[in-house]
Amino acid sequence: MIDTSTIILTLIWGVAIGSIYVLLATGLNLIFGVMKLVNFAHGELLMIGAYIGFSVWTALGVNAYIAVFLSMGLVALIGIAVERLCFRRVLGEDKLNEIFVSLGLIFIFDNVAVLLWGEKSKRIISPFENMSLALGELSISYDWIIAMLFVVVILVFLVLLIRKTKIGMAMRATSQRSQASMLMGINIERIYIFTFALGAALAGAAGVLYGMIFPFNPYIGALPTIKAFAIIILGGLGSIPGAIIGGLLYGIAEQSAVIFLGGIWRNAIAFSVLIIVLVLRPKGLFGKKGE
Amino acid sequence: MFSKEQVVELTRSTKFRVLVIAIMISAVVPLVIGDPFLVHVMTLVAIFSIYASSWNLLANSGQGSLGHAAFLGVGGFASSLLAINFGIPPIIGILIGAAFSAGIGFLIGLTCVRLEAWFLAMVTFGFSVIAETLVSQFDEVTHGVLGFRTPLLVPSGLPFYYFAVALATTSIVIMYLIMKSKTGLAFRAIRQNVAEAGMIGINTAKYKLYAFVISTFFAGLAGGLYAHFLRYISVTIFAAENSFKPLMMSVIGGLGSMEGPIIGSMIIVAIDSLLPNIDKFLQPVMSPLFPAVSNVGPPLRLIGLGLFLVMIVIFFPKGVSSLIRKVYNYLKK
Numbered sequence: 144m145i146d147t148s149t150i151i152l153t154l155i156w157g158v159a160i161g162s163i164y165v166l167l168a169t170g171l172n173l174i175f176g177v178m179k180l181v182n183f184a185h186g187e188l189l190m191i192g193a194y195i196g197f198s199v200w201t202a203l204g205v206n207a208y209i210a211v212f213l214s215m216g217l218v219a220l221i222g223i224a225v226e227r228l229c230f231r232r233v234l235g236e237d238k239l240n241e242i243f244v245s246l247g248l249i250f251i252f253d254n255v256a257v258l259l260w261g262e263k264s265k266r267i268i269s270p271f272e273n274m275s276l277a278l279g280e281l282s283i284s285y286d287w288i289i290a291m292l293f294v295v296v297i298l299v300f301l302v303l304l305i306r307k308t309k310i311g312m313a314m315r316a317t318s319q320r321s322q323a324s325m326l327m328g329i330n331i332e333r334i335y336i337f338t339f340a341l342g343a344a345l346a347g348a349a350g351v352l353y354g355m356i357f358p359f360n361p362y363i364g365a366l367p368t369i370k371a372f373a374i375i376i377l378g379g380l381g382s383i384p385g386a387i388i389g390g391l392l393y394g395i396a397e398q399s400a401v402i403f404l405g406g407i408w409r410n411a412i413a414f415s416v417l418i419i420v421l422v423l424r425p426k427g428l429f430g431k432k433g434e
Numbered sequence: 435m436f437s438k439e440q441v442v443e444l445t446r447s448t449k450f451r452v453l454v455i456a457i458m459i460s461a462v463v464p465l466v467i468g469d470p471f472l473v474h475v476m477t478l479v480a481i482f483s484i485y486a487s488s489w490n491l492l493a494n495s496g497q498g499s500l501g502h503a504a505f506l507g508v509g510g511f512a513s514s515l516l517a518i519n520f521g522i523p524p525i526i527g528i529l530i531g532a533a534f535s536a537g538i539g540f541l542i543g544l545t546c547v548r549l550e551a552w553f554l555a556m557v558t559f560g561f562s563v564i565a566e567t568l569v570s571q572f573d574e575v576t577h578g579v580l581g582f583r584t585p586l587l588v589p590s591g592l593p594f595y596y597f598a599v600a601l602a603t604t605s606i607v608i609m610y611l612i613m614k615s616k617t618g619l620a621f622r623a624i625r626q627n628v629a630e631a632g633m634i635g636i637n638t639a640k641y642k643l644y645a646f647v648i649s650t651f652f653a654g655l656a657g658g659l660y661a662h663f664l665r666y667i668s669v670t671i672f673a674a675e676n677s678f679k680p681l682m683m684s685v686i687g688g689l690g691s692m693e694g695p696i697i698g699s700m701i702i703v704a705i706d707s708l709l710p711n712i713d714k715f716l717q718p719v720m721s722p723l724f725p726a727v728s729n730v731g732p733p734l735r736l737i738g739l740g741l742f743l744v745m746i747v748i749f750f751p752k753g754v755s756s757l758i759r760k761v762y763n764y765l766k767k
Contacts, residue, residue, distance in 0.1 A: 181552040183552075183555070229744055229748070232748045233747060233748060237751075238498075238550075238551035238552065239493065239496075239498045239551060239689075240747050240751065241552075242498050242500070242551070242552065242555050243498075243681065243685050243743060243744075243747045244743075244744050244747050244748070246500075246678060246681065246682075246740075246743065247740040247741070247742075247743035247744035247747070248740065248744065249740070250736050250737065250739055250740030250743070251737050251740035251741060251744070253736070254732075254733035254734070254736040254737045254740070255733075255737060257727060257733040258724045258727055258730065258733050258734070258737075259724065261727050262727065365674060369556060369559060369560065369563075372556045373556075376553070408567065410563055410567070411563060411564050411567035411568075413560070413563075414557075414559075414560025414561070414563055414564050415560075415564065417556060417557060417560055418545060418557055418560055418561070418564075421545065421549060421553055421557055422545045
């Protein structure tokens with residue numbers, strides 16, 4: 144039967160999973176806001192991040208949570224390479240070309256991961272495996288709490304970076320009027336690289352946290368991308384608070400669907416949310432009208 | 435739709451001659467070589483030419499679908515289920531399946547035509563996942579989870595091959611004529627700039643919906659043909675791979691041209707069917723480098739395909755067919 148504790152647990156699960164999606168969606172949103180580029184291969188960066196975390200954890204034997212930072216750095220480097228070699232060349236042309244390039248990248252990333260790590264599912268075992276906080280009838284795994292804390296800390300740093308630093312100001316300027324900010328002496332190519340690297344780093348962090356909660360294989364990247372998309376559309380393009388609220392709402396909706404409708408609805412619910420919102424508001428929930 | 439002069443002009447064009455030669459080659463080659471595997475591969479090329487051309491037509495109206503497998507699957511399931519449950523002959527069944535797919539395409543199109551390119555890509559991808567979920571959910575009706583054996587359309591082998599080629603030629607010519615007509619002109623105007631197309635009086639939502647319905651009709655037709663060709667259908671037909679294939683075929687072959695999707699489907703089907711032969715040579719060389727995988731062939735091929743796609747988009751946005759055209763023009767000089 145569905146009782147109160149099930150509902151509360153569903154909410155907490157939803158928030159924990161949602162917070163990982165928030166990281167991914169924020170990265171995607173940042174890249175979209177500044178570069179007007181939609182990176183459909185963003186989920187692949189999450190997948191690579193999870194594998195990097197796995198390798199760091201198995202090879203060096205370090206605490207899995209330290210792997211988060213290493214993974215962020217390495218995925219940011221991969222992001223820089225991707226931006227310089229692929230997206231830079233098709234930026235601002237036909238929107239379809241960006242989609243095609245992302246699709247090619249999905250093929251490349253997925254199969255490089257298959258070659259390096261094999262197709263079998265893997266999991267990162269955190270140091271707090273099977274430990275949980277008991278609150279009356281409920282028990283909440285420490286991993287989820289730590290994952291949520293990580294997300295909060297990363298997002299606070301991100302907001303400070305964007306609001307308070309010079310490069311954050313340049314990013315905001317570029318997102319508003321790229322040509323005018325170029326005239327003001329901002330090197331927008333460097334801003335693009337920085338933004339893409341930042342978005343990739345967030346995906347890398349999300350990857351390691353994802354790998355501690357779910358088992359992963361080289362093909363998991365596509366669905367998180369779409370979920371991140373649904374979240375961005377829910378929360379509004381280019382808005383970080385929107386992505387946070389959208390992500391949490393989305394995580395709760397997904398968990399509720401899994402608990403009350405059954406596991407096969409986990410993914411279909413993402414699209415149902417996406418499609419319903421887009422039918423009602425073709426530009427997104429908080430999107431600008433008449434662009 | 436077309437005046438007599440236009441028809442005469444069309445038959446005198448190089449394109450028409452190439453088309454006739456291509457049909458003749460595709461009719462004669464299997465008779466001369468007659469290898470069953472080659473016939474199998476060439477039938478696949480014919481089926482995927484329809485499928486890729488239908489995707490190409492939609493992309494030509496500025497709408498890049500990432501979920502065309504939904505329509506391939508709907509067409510395949512509709513025609514196979516009609517044949518099994520109601521005894522409708524598959525030859526009519528594939529047309530009903532195509533019409534059914536177009537009907538669903540109309541409904542999905544209604545939600546999609548107002549969306550921007552990236553939203554549309556996501557939403558269409560979403561519809562293919564929802565279609566997959568629904569077919570698995572209503573397994574008593576669809577029998578999709580385990581799949582089932584589809585009835586015979588035309589005897590397999592050469593008869594099926596000629597049937598597929600005839601159907602592919604008809605479909606592609608129809609799509610070509612649509613693209614050359616006023617409707618097609620509107621599609622291309624929309625692709626170049628939606629706002630401007632709207633300003634010169636094109637009802638963009640209406641024409642985008644037309645493109646959606648036409649494209650999903652032919653995708654459903656290809657799906658019916660595919661299901662009866664493989665003699666088996668299951669929910670795996672909705673896999674993302676099948677959604678990405680027509681995109682890769684059109685882009686690699688040449689987006690927006692008639693011959694592009696055909697050339698692209700030749701390339702992709704050839705890569706899929708013929709290259710596995712070199713796996714046994716590749717395996718001893720590469721497997722010590724990558725101990726994690728048992729068979730290094732498929733991932734290496736897919737990496738190659740991904741690199742190929744990215745490079746085509748960056749260096750030859752008009753695809754392989756533009757290269758062929760350049761060579762032809764050079765030789766003519």
